[in-house]
Amino acid sequence: MGSFELICPAGNPAALRAAVDAGADAVYLGFRDETNARNFPGLNFSRPELAEAIAYAHARSVQVFVAINTYPQAGNLAPWQRAVDDAAQLKADAVILADLGLLAYAAKHHPDLRLHLSVQASAANAEAIRLYREAFGVRRVVLPRVLTVPEIARLNAEVDVETEVFVFGGLCPMAEGRCSLSSYATGLSPNKQGVCSPASHVRYEPRGEALASRLGGFTINVFGAGEPAGYPTLCKGRFVPGGGTSRDPAYLFEEPTSLNALALLPELKAAKVCALKIEGRQRGKAYIAAVVGAYRRALDAFERGLPVPALDLEAMVEGGAQTTGAYTRAWR
Amino acid sequence: MRDPGFMVQDQANETAPDPRARDVEVQLTRAGLGFARRLGDRAGGLLFDRLLRILEARHPRAFTALGELPDARLLIDPVDAPAALLLRVGPGLALRVCDRTAEAEATVRGPCARLLDLLEGRIDGDALFFRRELSIEGDTALILALRNTLDGEEMDLFGDVAAAAGPLRHALPVARRNAGRALDLLATARRFAPPPVRWGMAVLERRLIGPRQGA
Numbered sequence: 001m002g003s004f005e006l007i008c009p010a011g012n013p014a015a016l017r018a019a020v021d022a023g024a025d026a027v028y029l030g031f032r033d034e035t036n037a038r039n040f041p042g043l044n045f046s047r048p049e050l051a052e053a054i055a056y057a058h059a060r061s062v063q064v065f066v067a068i069n070t071y072p073q074a075g076n077l078a079p080w081q082r083a084v085d086d087a088a089q090l091k092a093d094a095v096i097l098a099d100l101g102l103l104a105y106a107a108k109h110h111p112d113l114r115l116h117l118s119v120q121a122s123a124a125n126a127e128a129i130r131l132y133r134e135a136f137g138v139r140r141v142v143l144p145r146v147l148t149v150p151e152i153a154r155l156n157a158e159v160d161v162e163t164e165v166f167v168f169g170g171l172c173p174m175a176e177g178r179c180s181l182s183s184y185a186t187g188l189s190p191n192k193q194g195v196c197s198p199a200s201h202v203r204y205e206p207r208g209e210a211l212a213s214r215l216g217g218f219t220i221n222v223f224g225a226g227e228p229a230g231y232p233t234l235c236k237g238r239f240v241p242g243g244g245t246s247r248d249p250a251y252l253f254e255e256p257t258s259l260n261a262l263a264l265l266p267e268l269k270a271a272k273v274c275a276l277k278i279e280g281r282q283r284g285k286a287y288i289a290a291v292v293g294a295y296r297r298a299l300d301a302f303e304r305g306l307p308v309p310a311l312d313l314e315a316m317v318e319g320g321a322q323t324t325g326a327y328t329r330a331w332r
Numbered sequence: 333m334r335d336p337g338f339m340v341q342d343q344a345n346e347t348a349p350d351p352r353a354r355d356v357e358v359q360l361t362r363a364g365l366g367f368a369r370r371l372g373d374r375a376g377g378l379l380f381d382r383l384l385r386i387l388e389a390r391h392p393r394a395f396t397a398l399g400e401l402p403d404a405r406l407l408i409d410p411v412d413a414p415a416a417l418l419l420r421v422g423p424g425l426a427l428r429v430c431d432r433t434a435e436a437e438a439t440v441r442g443p444c445a446r447l448l449d450l451l452e453g454r455i456d457g458d459a460l461f462f463r464r465e466l467s468i469e470g471d472t473a474l475i476l477a478l479r480n481t482l483d484g485e486e487m488d489l490f491g492d493v494a495a496a497a498g499p500l501r502h503a504l505p506v507a508r509r510n511a512g513r514a515l516d517l518l519a520t521a522r523r524f525a526p527p528p529v530r531w532g533m534a535v536l537e538r539r540l541i542g543p544r545q546g547a
Contacts, residue, residue, distance in 0.1 A: 011480065011483075012480065012483065012484035013484060014453065014483065014484045014485065014486060015483070015484075040476060040480065041473050041474075041476045041477035041480060042397065042476060042477040042478070042479070042480025042481040042484070043480045198473070199472040199473035199475075199476040200471075200472070200473040202472040202473075203469075203470075203472060204467070204468050204469055204472065205469070206467065206469065211464070211467070223464070226464065227464075228462050228463060228464065229461060229462050229463075229464055230462065231458075256462075282458070282480075283456055283458055284453060284455070284456040284457055284458070284479070284483045285453050285483055286453055286454055286455050286456045286459075287456035287458070287459065290456075315459055315463065316456060316459045317459075317462070318458075318462055319462060320462060320463065
Protein backbone atom coordinates (compact mmCIF):
# COMPACT_ATOMS: atom_id res chain seq x y z
CA MET A 1 0.00 0.00 0.00
CA GLY A 2 1.50 3.36 -1.06
CA SER A 3 1.10 6.80 0.42
CA PHE A 4 -2.27 8.40 0.87
CA GLU A 5 -3.30 10.64 -2.03
CA LEU A 6 -4.40 14.08 -0.84
CA ILE A 7 -7.48 15.19 -2.80
CA CYS A 8 -8.25 18.91 -2.51
CA PRO A 9 -11.11 21.21 -3.49
CA ALA A 10 -11.03 24.18 -5.86
CA GLY A 11 -13.94 26.53 -6.51
CA ASN A 12 -12.06 28.76 -8.94
CA PRO A 13 -8.69 28.97 -10.75
CA ALA A 14 -7.02 30.88 -7.91
CA ALA A 15 -8.11 28.20 -5.43
CA LEU A 16 -6.75 25.52 -7.75
CA ARG A 17 -3.36 27.22 -7.85
CA ALA A 18 -3.46 27.53 -4.06
CA ALA A 19 -4.23 23.80 -3.70
CA VAL A 20 -1.53 22.74 -6.15
CA ASP A 21 1.06 25.03 -4.60
CA ALA A 22 0.17 23.86 -1.07
CA GLY A 23 0.82 20.21 -1.90
CA ALA A 24 -2.31 18.57 -3.29
CA ASP A 25 -1.87 15.26 -5.14
CA ALA A 26 -5.14 15.88 -6.98
CA VAL A 27 -7.66 18.71 -7.17
CA TYR A 28 -11.38 18.21 -7.73
CA LEU A 29 -13.56 20.90 -9.28
CA GLY A 30 -16.71 21.42 -11.34
CA PHE A 31 -18.12 23.29 -14.30
CA ARG A 32 -20.00 26.54 -13.77
CA ASP A 33 -23.50 25.06 -14.09
CA GLU A 34 -25.98 22.66 -12.56
CA THR A 35 -23.90 19.56 -13.38
CA ASN A 36 -21.98 19.75 -10.13
CA ALA A 37 -23.06 19.80 -6.50
CA ARG A 38 -21.53 23.18 -5.70
CA ASN A 39 -23.41 25.33 -8.20
CA PHE A 40 -23.06 28.57 -6.25
CA PRO A 41 -22.91 32.16 -7.58
CA GLY A 42 -19.47 33.19 -8.78
CA LEU A 43 -18.00 29.71 -8.33
CA ASN A 44 -16.58 26.97 -10.57
CA PHE A 45 -14.85 26.76 -13.94
CA SER A 46 -15.56 27.66 -17.56
CA ARG A 47 -14.14 25.34 -20.22
CA PRO A 48 -11.15 27.62 -20.98
CA GLU A 49 -10.48 27.96 -17.25
CA LEU A 50 -10.51 24.18 -16.89
CA ALA A 51 -8.03 23.83 -19.75
CA GLU A 52 -5.70 26.31 -18.04
CA ALA A 53 -6.21 24.62 -14.68
CA ILE A 54 -5.32 21.20 -16.07
CA ALA A 55 -2.21 22.62 -17.75
CA TYR A 56 -1.14 24.28 -14.48
CA ALA A 57 -1.75 21.13 -12.43
CA HIS A 58 -0.22 18.65 -14.89
CA ALA A 59 2.92 20.77 -15.21
CA ARG A 60 3.35 20.14 -11.48
CA SER A 61 2.39 16.44 -11.57
CA VAL A 62 -0.96 17.10 -9.90
CA GLN A 63 -4.12 15.38 -11.17
CA VAL A 64 -7.45 17.08 -11.85
CA PHE A 65 -10.76 15.34 -11.20
CA VAL A 66 -13.97 16.87 -12.59
CA ALA A 67 -17.07 16.43 -10.43
CA ILE A 68 -20.20 15.97 -12.56
CA ASN A 69 -22.16 14.65 -9.65
CA THR A 70 -25.71 15.92 -9.81
CA TYR A 71 -28.50 13.88 -11.40
CA PRO A 72 -29.66 14.57 -14.98
CA GLN A 73 -33.40 14.93 -15.30
CA ALA A 74 -35.72 13.43 -17.93
CA GLY A 75 -35.48 15.29 -21.21
CA ASN A 76 -32.40 17.29 -20.23
CA LEU A 77 -29.39 15.00 -20.49
CA ALA A 78 -27.31 17.23 -22.73
CA PRO A 79 -25.55 19.44 -20.13
CA TRP A 80 -24.34 16.39 -18.17
CA GLN A 81 -23.20 14.44 -21.24
CA ARG A 82 -21.47 17.52 -22.62
CA ALA A 83 -19.70 17.97 -19.30
CA VAL A 84 -18.36 14.40 -19.49
CA ASP A 85 -17.31 14.88 -23.14
CA ASP A 86 -15.55 18.15 -22.38
CA ALA A 87 -13.76 16.78 -19.32
CA ALA A 88 -12.49 13.88 -21.41
CA GLN A 89 -11.49 16.15 -24.30
CA LEU A 90 -9.63 18.51 -21.95
CA LYS A 91 -7.69 15.53 -20.50
CA ALA A 92 -9.07 15.50 -17.00
CA ASP A 93 -7.56 12.63 -15.03
CA ALA A 94 -10.95 11.40 -13.85
CA VAL A 95 -14.60 12.34 -13.72
CA ILE A 96 -16.54 11.99 -10.48
CA LEU A 97 -20.06 10.78 -11.28
CA ALA A 98 -23.10 9.68 -9.32
CA ASP A 99 -25.85 8.92 -11.82
CA LEU A 100 -26.13 5.40 -13.27
CA GLY A 101 -27.09 6.62 -16.73
CA LEU A 102 -24.23 9.08 -16.85
CA LEU A 103 -21.79 6.40 -15.71
CA ALA A 104 -23.06 4.19 -18.55
CA TYR A 105 -22.66 7.07 -21.01
CA ALA A 106 -19.11 7.83 -19.88
CA ALA A 107 -18.07 4.16 -19.91
CA LYS A 108 -19.46 3.72 -23.42
CA HIS A 109 -18.23 6.92 -25.06
CA HIS A 110 -14.96 7.43 -23.19
CA PRO A 111 -13.61 3.98 -22.31
CA ASP A 112 -10.19 5.39 -21.40
CA LEU A 113 -11.59 7.98 -19.01
CA ARG A 114 -11.09 7.09 -15.37
CA LEU A 115 -14.40 6.96 -13.47
CA HIS A 116 -14.76 7.76 -9.78
CA LEU A 117 -18.03 7.24 -7.96
CA SER A 118 -19.15 10.42 -6.21
CA VAL A 119 -20.09 10.51 -2.56
CA GLN A 120 -23.44 11.69 -3.92
CA ALA A 121 -24.12 8.08 -4.96
CA SER A 122 -23.99 7.03 -1.29
CA ALA A 123 -22.45 3.63 -2.09
CA ALA A 124 -21.85 2.22 1.37
CA ASN A 125 -21.76 -1.57 0.94
CA ALA A 126 -19.72 -4.10 -1.02
CA GLU A 127 -22.56 -5.25 -3.27
CA ALA A 128 -23.32 -1.74 -4.48
CA ILE A 129 -19.66 -0.98 -5.07
CA ARG A 130 -19.13 -4.28 -6.96
CA LEU A 131 -22.05 -3.37 -9.22
CA TYR A 132 -20.50 0.00 -10.11
CA ARG A 133 -17.17 -1.72 -10.71
CA GLU A 134 -18.50 -4.53 -12.89
CA ALA A 135 -21.06 -2.52 -14.85
CA PHE A 136 -19.05 0.64 -15.56
CA GLY A 137 -15.44 -0.05 -14.62
CA VAL A 138 -15.48 2.45 -11.75
CA ARG A 139 -11.94 2.68 -10.36
CA ARG A 140 -12.51 4.58 -7.16
CA VAL A 141 -15.41 5.12 -4.77
CA VAL A 142 -15.75 8.15 -2.51
CA LEU A 143 -17.30 6.69 0.62
CA PRO A 144 -20.16 8.45 2.41
CA ARG A 145 -19.37 9.99 5.77
CA VAL A 146 -21.66 7.57 7.58
CA LEU A 147 -19.30 4.60 7.98
CA THR A 148 -17.10 3.82 10.96
CA VAL A 149 -13.45 3.03 10.34
CA PRO A 150 -13.97 -0.70 11.12
CA GLU A 151 -16.79 -0.75 8.58
CA ILE A 152 -14.51 0.87 6.01
CA ALA A 153 -11.85 -1.76 6.72
CA ARG A 154 -14.36 -4.60 6.23
CA LEU A 155 -15.64 -3.01 3.04
CA ASN A 156 -12.13 -2.58 1.61
CA ALA A 157 -11.41 -6.24 2.30
CA GLU A 158 -14.39 -7.21 0.16
CA VAL A 159 -13.99 -5.01 -2.91
CA ASP A 160 -11.35 -4.55 -5.60
CA VAL A 161 -11.80 -0.78 -5.89
CA GLU A 162 -9.83 2.17 -4.52
CA THR A 163 -11.65 4.01 -1.75
CA GLU A 164 -11.45 7.70 -0.90
CA VAL A 165 -12.73 9.20 2.34
CA PHE A 166 -13.33 12.72 3.58
CA VAL A 167 -10.95 13.81 6.32
CA PHE A 168 -11.64 17.52 6.71
CA GLY A 169 -14.46 20.01 6.24
CA GLY A 170 -18.22 20.00 6.20
CA LEU A 171 -20.30 17.05 7.23
CA CYS A 172 -23.30 16.12 5.14
CA PRO A 173 -25.34 13.63 7.12
CA MET A 174 -28.48 13.80 4.97
CA ALA A 175 -27.58 10.70 2.90
CA GLU A 176 -24.63 12.54 1.42
CA GLY A 177 -26.08 15.47 -0.39
CA ARG A 178 -29.33 13.93 -1.52
CA CYS A 179 -31.07 16.28 0.82
CA SER A 180 -34.81 16.67 0.60
CA LEU A 181 -34.87 19.14 3.48
CA SER A 182 -33.24 21.83 1.34
CA SER A 183 -35.53 21.04 -1.60
CA TYR A 184 -38.58 21.24 0.69
CA ALA A 185 -37.63 24.64 2.05
CA THR A 186 -36.48 26.27 -1.17
CA GLY A 187 -37.90 24.37 -4.14
CA LEU A 188 -34.38 23.96 -5.46
CA SER A 189 -32.52 20.70 -5.22
CA PRO A 190 -28.98 19.69 -4.29
CA ASN A 191 -29.45 16.71 -6.62
CA LYS A 192 -30.89 18.48 -9.64
CA GLN A 193 -29.54 22.02 -9.49
CA GLY A 194 -26.49 21.42 -7.31
CA VAL A 195 -27.60 23.82 -4.61
CA CYS A 196 -27.89 22.97 -0.94
CA SER A 197 -29.40 25.96 0.88
CA PRO A 198 -29.17 28.15 -2.23
CA ALA A 199 -27.91 31.63 -1.37
CA SER A 200 -30.89 33.20 -3.14
CA HIS A 201 -33.11 31.70 -0.42
CA VAL A 202 -30.87 32.52 2.55
CA ARG A 203 -31.29 35.58 4.73
CA TYR A 204 -29.45 36.65 7.85
CA GLU A 205 -31.15 38.96 10.31
CA PRO A 206 -29.51 40.68 13.25
CA ARG A 207 -31.70 40.44 16.35
CA GLY A 208 -29.94 42.69 18.81
CA GLU A 209 -26.66 40.93 19.51
CA ALA A 210 -28.05 37.65 18.15
CA LEU A 211 -28.03 36.49 14.53
CA ALA A 212 -30.95 34.65 12.95
CA SER A 213 -30.48 32.56 9.82
CA ARG A 214 -33.47 31.97 7.59
CA LEU A 215 -33.91 29.58 4.68
CA GLY A 216 -36.82 29.82 2.30
CA GLY A 217 -38.83 31.79 4.85
CA PHE A 218 -38.13 29.42 7.76
CA THR A 219 -36.04 30.60 10.68
CA ILE A 220 -33.66 27.68 11.14
CA ASN A 221 -31.23 28.97 13.75
CA VAL A 222 -30.54 31.86 16.09
CA PHE A 223 -26.96 32.31 17.25
CA GLY A 224 -26.55 34.14 20.53
CA ALA A 225 -24.19 37.05 21.11
CA GLY A 226 -20.64 35.87 20.42
CA GLU A 227 -21.73 32.32 19.67
CA PRO A 228 -19.88 30.86 16.66
CA ALA A 229 -22.15 30.64 13.62
CA GLY A 230 -22.70 27.82 11.14
CA TYR A 231 -23.98 27.35 7.62
CA PRO A 232 -27.68 28.01 6.98
CA THR A 233 -28.53 24.37 6.35
CA LEU A 234 -31.59 22.67 7.78
CA CYS A 235 -29.59 19.64 8.91
CA LYS A 236 -27.72 21.97 11.25
CA GLY A 237 -30.71 24.00 12.32
CA ARG A 238 -32.06 24.27 15.86
CA PHE A 239 -35.64 23.27 16.51
CA VAL A 240 -38.12 22.65 19.30
CA PRO A 241 -39.22 19.00 19.09
CA GLY A 242 -42.94 18.54 18.73
CA GLY A 243 -43.53 22.23 18.21
CA GLY A 244 -43.81 22.80 21.94
CA THR A 245 -42.56 25.88 23.72
CA SER A 246 -41.42 24.38 27.00
CA ARG A 247 -37.99 23.28 25.74
CA ASP A 248 -35.10 25.23 24.32
CA PRO A 249 -34.37 24.79 20.63
CA ALA A 250 -31.83 22.02 20.01
CA TYR A 251 -29.81 20.52 17.19
CA LEU A 252 -31.92 17.54 16.13
CA PHE A 253 -29.77 16.23 13.27
CA GLU A 254 -26.20 17.53 13.55
CA GLU A 255 -24.42 20.44 15.19
CA PRO A 256 -22.51 23.09 13.24
CA THR A 257 -19.13 21.42 13.34
CA SER A 258 -16.46 20.32 10.88
CA LEU A 259 -14.93 16.93 10.26
CA ASN A 260 -11.25 16.51 11.08
CA ALA A 261 -9.98 12.94 10.91
CA LEU A 262 -6.29 13.72 11.21
CA ALA A 263 -6.08 11.74 14.43
CA LEU A 264 -7.28 8.65 12.54
CA LEU A 265 -4.51 8.42 9.94
CA PRO A 266 -3.12 5.12 11.34
CA GLU A 267 -6.58 3.53 11.41
CA LEU A 268 -7.43 4.75 7.90
CA LYS A 269 -4.11 3.40 6.62
CA ALA A 270 -4.76 0.05 8.28
CA ALA A 271 -8.24 0.06 6.70
CA LYS A 272 -6.50 0.33 3.29
CA VAL A 273 -8.04 3.67 2.33
CA CYS A 274 -6.32 5.00 -0.80
CA ALA A 275 -7.10 8.71 -0.81
CA LEU A 276 -8.00 11.42 1.71
CA LYS A 277 -10.34 14.18 0.65
CA ILE A 278 -10.68 17.73 1.92
CA GLU A 279 -14.14 19.27 1.57
CA GLY A 280 -14.82 22.90 0.62
CA ARG A 281 -15.13 23.88 -3.03
CA GLN A 282 -17.21 26.81 -1.81
CA ARG A 283 -14.43 28.08 0.45
CA GLY A 284 -11.91 30.84 -0.30
CA LYS A 285 -8.36 30.30 -1.43
CA ALA A 286 -7.04 31.25 2.02
CA TYR A 287 -8.90 28.23 3.44
CA ILE A 288 -7.53 26.00 0.68
CA ALA A 289 -3.95 27.12 1.24
CA ALA A 290 -4.18 26.74 5.02
CA VAL A 291 -5.94 23.36 5.13
CA VAL A 292 -4.10 21.72 2.23
CA GLY A 293 -0.73 22.95 3.51
CA ALA A 294 -1.46 21.68 7.02
CA TYR A 295 -2.60 18.28 5.80
CA ARG A 296 0.37 18.01 3.44
CA ARG A 297 2.78 18.54 6.32
CA ALA A 298 0.86 16.08 8.46
CA LEU A 299 0.78 13.38 5.78
CA ASP A 300 4.46 13.81 4.96
CA ALA A 301 5.32 13.36 8.62
CA PHE A 302 2.98 10.38 8.96
CA GLU A 303 4.44 8.62 5.92
CA ARG A 304 7.94 9.03 7.35
CA GLY A 305 6.89 7.66 10.70
CA LEU A 306 7.43 11.01 12.42
CA PRO A 307 5.04 12.59 14.93
CA VAL A 308 2.13 14.20 13.10
CA PRO A 309 2.24 17.98 13.69
CA ALA A 310 -0.78 19.58 15.30
CA LEU A 311 -3.11 21.36 12.89
CA ASP A 312 -3.91 24.99 13.54
CA LEU A 313 -7.21 25.19 11.72
CA GLU A 314 -9.74 26.01 14.41
CA ALA A 315 -10.28 29.46 12.94
CA MET A 316 -11.39 27.87 9.66
CA VAL A 317 -14.08 25.50 10.84
CA GLU A 318 -17.82 25.79 11.03
CA GLY A 319 -19.13 26.67 14.46
CA GLY A 320 -15.57 26.74 15.78
CA ALA A 321 -15.78 23.00 16.49
CA GLN A 322 -14.28 19.84 15.04
CA THR A 323 -15.25 16.18 15.17
CA THR A 324 -14.14 12.77 13.95
CA GLY A 325 -17.78 12.26 12.96
CA ALA A 326 -19.17 8.83 12.17
CA TYR A 327 -15.66 7.37 11.86
CA THR A 328 -15.53 6.96 15.63
CA ARG A 329 -19.06 7.35 16.92
CA ALA A 330 -22.39 5.80 16.18
CA TRP A 331 -24.55 8.88 15.77
CA ARG A 332 -26.26 7.32 12.78
CA MET B 333 -19.58 21.93 21.38
CA ARG B 334 -16.20 20.28 20.94
CA ASP B 335 -16.25 16.60 20.13
CA PRO B 336 -14.64 14.87 23.10
CA GLY B 337 -13.15 12.31 20.73
CA PHE B 338 -11.19 14.95 18.91
CA MET B 339 -7.57 14.86 20.00
CA VAL B 340 -5.68 17.28 17.76
CA GLN B 341 -4.61 20.62 19.18
CA ASP B 342 -5.26 23.58 16.99
CA GLN B 343 -4.64 27.29 16.87
CA ALA B 344 -5.75 30.11 14.59
CA ASN B 345 -3.68 30.49 11.46
CA GLU B 346 -4.34 32.74 8.52
CA THR B 347 -2.31 33.97 5.65
CA ALA B 348 -1.33 37.53 6.48
CA PRO B 349 1.17 40.11 5.28
CA ASP B 350 3.71 41.77 7.56
CA PRO B 351 1.37 43.01 10.30
CA ARG B 352 3.13 46.38 10.63
CA ALA B 353 2.87 47.12 6.91
CA ARG B 354 -0.71 45.90 6.96
CA ASP B 355 -1.51 48.20 9.84
CA VAL B 356 -0.25 51.17 7.83
CA GLU B 357 -2.36 50.10 4.84
CA VAL B 358 -5.45 49.82 7.03
CA GLN B 359 -4.82 53.30 8.47
CA LEU B 360 -4.36 54.65 4.94
CA THR B 361 -7.62 53.04 3.85
CA ARG B 362 -9.50 54.58 6.75
CA ALA B 363 -7.87 57.94 6.05
CA GLY B 364 -8.75 57.58 2.36
CA LEU B 365 -12.40 56.97 3.18
CA GLY B 366 -12.48 60.00 5.45
CA PHE B 367 -10.78 62.11 2.77
CA ALA B 368 -13.17 60.95 0.05
CA ARG B 369 -16.16 61.82 2.21
CA ARG B 370 -14.77 65.33 2.72
CA LEU B 371 -14.25 65.71 -1.02
CA GLY B 372 -17.96 65.29 -1.64
CA ASP B 373 -19.87 63.31 -4.25
CA ARG B 374 -18.33 64.83 -7.35
CA ALA B 375 -14.60 64.89 -6.60
CA GLY B 376 -14.85 61.74 -4.47
CA GLY B 377 -16.71 60.05 -7.31
CA LEU B 378 -13.91 60.85 -9.74
CA LEU B 379 -11.42 59.37 -7.30
CA PHE B 380 -13.32 56.08 -7.04
CA ASP B 381 -13.93 55.96 -10.79
CA ARG B 382 -10.17 56.16 -11.24
CA LEU B 383 -9.64 53.43 -8.64
CA LEU B 384 -12.11 51.14 -10.39
CA ARG B 385 -10.44 51.74 -13.76
CA ILE B 386 -7.06 50.79 -12.27
CA LEU B 387 -8.45 47.61 -10.75
CA GLU B 388 -10.39 46.75 -13.89
CA ALA B 389 -7.25 46.97 -16.02
CA ARG B 390 -5.51 44.52 -13.70
CA HIS B 391 -8.46 42.19 -13.07
CA PRO B 392 -10.57 42.17 -16.24
CA ARG B 393 -12.08 38.74 -15.56
CA ALA B 394 -13.53 39.82 -12.21
CA PHE B 395 -14.87 43.09 -13.58
CA THR B 396 -16.52 41.33 -16.50
CA ALA B 397 -18.22 39.02 -14.00
CA LEU B 398 -19.33 41.93 -11.78
CA GLY B 399 -20.69 43.76 -14.81
CA GLU B 400 -22.76 40.72 -15.77
CA LEU B 401 -24.52 40.59 -12.39
CA PRO B 402 -28.05 42.00 -12.12
CA ASP B 403 -28.13 45.70 -11.27
CA ALA B 404 -27.85 45.97 -7.48
CA ARG B 405 -26.22 48.00 -4.70
CA LEU B 406 -24.01 46.51 -2.05
CA LEU B 407 -23.11 48.44 1.08
CA ILE B 408 -19.60 47.64 2.31
CA ASP B 409 -19.29 48.94 5.85
CA PRO B 410 -15.90 48.97 7.56
CA VAL B 411 -17.30 49.54 11.02
CA ASP B 412 -14.13 51.19 12.37
CA ALA B 413 -13.80 53.69 9.49
CA PRO B 414 -15.40 57.11 9.10
CA ALA B 415 -17.53 56.16 6.09
CA ALA B 416 -18.84 53.18 4.13
CA LEU B 417 -18.73 52.28 0.44
CA LEU B 418 -21.60 51.66 -1.92
CA LEU B 419 -20.71 49.27 -4.73
CA ARG B 420 -23.10 49.17 -7.64
CA VAL B 421 -22.75 45.93 -9.63
CA GLY B 422 -24.25 45.19 -13.02
CA PRO B 423 -23.93 47.21 -16.23
CA GLY B 424 -23.50 50.51 -14.34
CA LEU B 425 -20.61 49.31 -12.18
CA ALA B 426 -19.61 52.08 -9.78
CA LEU B 427 -18.10 52.69 -6.36
CA ARG B 428 -18.94 55.61 -4.09
CA VAL B 429 -18.29 56.64 -0.52
CA CYS B 430 -21.50 56.84 1.52
CA ASP B 431 -23.04 56.88 4.99
CA ARG B 432 -23.37 53.50 6.62
CA THR B 433 -27.15 53.95 6.63
CA ALA B 434 -27.33 54.12 2.82
CA GLU B 435 -29.99 51.99 1.16
CA ALA B 436 -28.73 48.81 -0.51
CA GLU B 437 -29.88 45.35 -1.58
CA ALA B 438 -27.17 43.73 0.55
CA THR B 439 -24.79 44.77 3.30
CA VAL B 440 -21.44 43.44 4.48
CA ARG B 441 -20.07 44.74 7.77
CA GLY B 442 -16.76 44.06 9.47
CA PRO B 443 -13.53 45.67 10.68
CA CYS B 444 -11.62 47.54 7.97
CA ALA B 445 -8.60 45.21 8.23
CA ARG B 446 -10.76 42.13 7.80
CA LEU B 447 -12.56 43.56 4.78
CA LEU B 448 -9.21 44.38 3.17
CA ASP B 449 -8.00 40.84 3.89
CA LEU B 450 -11.18 39.50 2.35
CA LEU B 451 -10.85 41.68 -0.75
CA GLU B 452 -7.32 40.38 -1.28
CA GLY B 453 -8.17 36.74 -0.55
CA ARG B 454 -5.92 36.65 2.51
CA ILE B 455 -8.66 35.25 4.68
CA ASP B 456 -11.60 32.94 4.18
CA GLY B 457 -14.98 34.69 4.26
CA ASP B 458 -16.80 31.69 5.72
CA ALA B 459 -14.29 31.55 8.57
CA LEU B 460 -14.89 35.24 9.32
CA PHE B 461 -18.62 34.64 9.28
CA PHE B 462 -18.37 31.63 11.59
CA ARG B 463 -16.45 33.77 14.08
CA ARG B 464 -19.04 36.56 13.81
CA GLU B 465 -16.37 39.04 12.68
CA LEU B 466 -18.30 39.57 9.48
CA SER B 467 -22.01 40.20 9.32
CA ILE B 468 -24.18 40.14 6.24
CA GLU B 469 -27.74 41.23 5.57
CA GLY B 470 -30.01 41.31 2.55
CA ASP B 471 -29.37 39.48 -0.73
CA THR B 472 -27.04 36.65 0.28
CA ALA B 473 -26.62 35.48 -3.33
CA LEU B 474 -25.27 38.91 -4.31
CA ILE B 475 -22.77 38.86 -1.47
CA LEU B 476 -21.70 35.33 -2.34
CA ALA B 477 -21.27 36.21 -6.01
CA LEU B 478 -19.09 39.20 -5.12
CA ARG B 479 -17.03 37.23 -2.61
CA ASN B 480 -16.46 34.29 -4.96
CA THR B 481 -15.60 36.56 -7.88
CA LEU B 482 -13.05 38.57 -5.90
CA ASP B 483 -11.59 35.44 -4.31
CA GLY B 484 -10.84 34.16 -7.81
CA GLU B 485 -8.40 37.04 -8.29
CA GLU B 486 -4.86 37.54 -7.02
CA MET B 487 -5.73 41.04 -5.82
CA ASP B 488 -3.35 43.36 -3.97
CA LEU B 489 -5.11 46.70 -3.56
CA PHE B 490 -2.05 48.79 -2.71
CA GLY B 491 0.16 46.90 -5.14
CA ASP B 492 -2.35 47.40 -7.94
CA VAL B 493 -2.68 51.13 -7.26
CA ALA B 494 1.08 51.56 -6.90
CA ALA B 495 1.64 49.74 -10.19
CA ALA B 496 -0.65 52.21 -11.93
CA ALA B 497 1.35 55.07 -10.43
CA GLY B 498 4.60 54.08 -12.18
CA PRO B 499 7.62 54.63 -9.94
CA LEU B 500 5.64 53.70 -6.83
CA ARG B 501 5.54 50.16 -8.17
CA HIS B 502 9.17 49.76 -7.13
CA ALA B 503 8.85 51.74 -3.91
CA LEU B 504 5.96 49.76 -2.43
CA PRO B 505 7.72 46.44 -1.77
CA VAL B 506 10.59 48.34 -0.15
CA ALA B 507 8.15 50.33 1.98
CA ARG B 508 6.35 47.13 3.01
CA ARG B 509 9.59 45.45 3.98
CA ASN B 510 10.71 48.43 6.04
CA ALA B 511 7.35 49.37 7.49
CA GLY B 512 8.17 48.07 10.95
CA ARG B 513 11.43 50.01 11.15
CA ALA B 514 9.86 53.21 9.81
CA LEU B 515 7.01 52.98 12.32
CA ASP B 516 9.47 52.47 15.17
CA LEU B 517 11.35 55.58 14.04
CA LEU B 518 8.13 57.58 13.88
CA ALA B 519 7.10 56.39 17.31
CA THR B 520 10.49 57.42 18.69
CA ALA B 521 10.25 60.83 17.00
CA ARG B 522 6.78 61.33 18.47
CA ARG B 523 7.97 60.34 21.93
CA PHE B 524 10.76 62.92 21.89
CA ALA B 525 8.81 65.68 20.15
CA PRO B 526 7.72 68.68 22.24
CA PRO B 527 4.07 68.52 23.41
CA PRO B 528 2.65 71.04 20.87
CA VAL B 529 4.05 68.97 18.00
CA ARG B 530 2.67 65.75 19.52
CA TRP B 531 -0.77 67.35 19.89
CA GLY B 532 -0.61 68.64 16.33
CA MET B 533 0.25 65.16 15.06
CA ALA B 534 -2.67 63.67 16.97
CA VAL B 535 -5.09 66.26 15.57
CA LEU B 536 -3.81 65.63 12.03
CA GLU B 537 -4.22 61.90 12.53
CA ARG B 538 -7.82 62.33 13.71
CA ARG B 539 -8.61 64.58 10.76
CA LEU B 540 -7.18 62.10 8.30
CA ILE B 541 -8.65 58.94 9.73
CA GLY B 542 -11.81 60.26 11.28
CA PRO B 543 -13.52 59.07 14.45
CA ARG B 544 -13.74 55.33 15.02
CA GLN B 545 -17.15 53.85 15.71
CA GLY B 546 -17.68 53.65 19.41
CA ALA B 547 -14.67 55.87 20.11
